[in-house]
Every structure is written in structure tokens, then in C-alpha cells.
Amino acid sequence: MITLNTDDPAMFGTSLAREYQVAQNTFDFTDEHLRELARNSFEASFLPAEKKLEFLNLFDAAAPRT
Secondary structure (H helix, E strand, C coil), X not given: CCCCCCCCHHHHXXXXXXXXXXXXXXXXXXXXXXXXXXXXXXXXXXXXXXXXXXXXXXXXXXXXXX
């Protein structure tokens, strides 16, 4: 499982949006790949299972599909 993170944006001069852009440009990730990375971040979090499911449902409802 892969996730994208920005542990210290000020120190490294990046943002989470920039990290997604780099992943797409460098590795030719599709929008679907990026959606999977975003979903992974919820799955890998330390949230309780019911909160993970709540956020994943919200994400899926908001994320545009092609």
C-alpha cells in the first residue's frame, strides 16, 4: 500500500497537492491511481474503523469518476 504525505511542508517546500502532481507527472499515474492513493491514506490512518468507512464514503461520493 502506498500513500502520499507531507510531513513538513515548510521544510521541504511542497504541499500534498504538489506531491500528487509529481506522482502523476513522474510515474504517469492516472486519476484513478491518484484516487486509490487518496483512499489508501484513510485505510492506513489510525482512525477507528467506523470513521475510516465514514470518510471513505464521503470521499467516494465527492471524487469525480471518469
